[in-house]
Amino acid sequence: MTTESSPCFNDLNIKLGQVVQIHPDPAQPQARCDCLLVGSLPGESILITAAPGAEDFPHLEVGQQVVIRVMSANGVALFQTCVLFISDMPVFMVYLDFPQAVQFRMVRSASRVEVALPVLVYSLSCPAQSGVAGKIADISLGGAGLELYEDVGEAGDLLELKGKFDVGGIRRTVKLKAEIKNKKARASGNTSYGIAFSESDEEKLLVLFGFIFNSMAFGDVQSVS
16 A cells, blocks of 8 residues: 655655656656755755766756656655756756645555566475466565466465566566465466565565565556566
């Protein structure tokens, strides 16, 4: 589940130098660009600049309405604002009107998103049942729904999933340990499994969190080939 609230800007505890995202056209939420928050004058304005390495910072004009997206450890904040001033000297900076309203969406551990992520599944309980192809159909921080083309085990068996997780354009191949919780045969001949993750590697869990967080933040059904 997700929880929506309306905190004020200061409640977000954004640090100077933090990467945020700008949507130059609120009607096109997928058109976005990384930028840096470099200043804030409470009640007056906030300042952003292009993120290091950014190649195509969007063209902006004074008076233009934009949306800023901020990711935190437990959710996503959005606020609409207006371009007040653009400075090119001594460095490029964009002055934005101080946000009057912030929409915050909390991401909980049970938040589940639909995906279409190809995976290979290996049974740790029965090594003979390994390298089974299929896909993750939905996923949360706690577990996932698998659709596999062959049988890979029964409830209580331990598995390892191998897949390519895309997080903000960065693709990582990750292996995740899990346990089968339930199993159901499909009319198509495939088998669906409900699994619970049992992974303890923090780096892998960070990739998993980023993948789910990114899916929820941008509302995409992610498919990685």
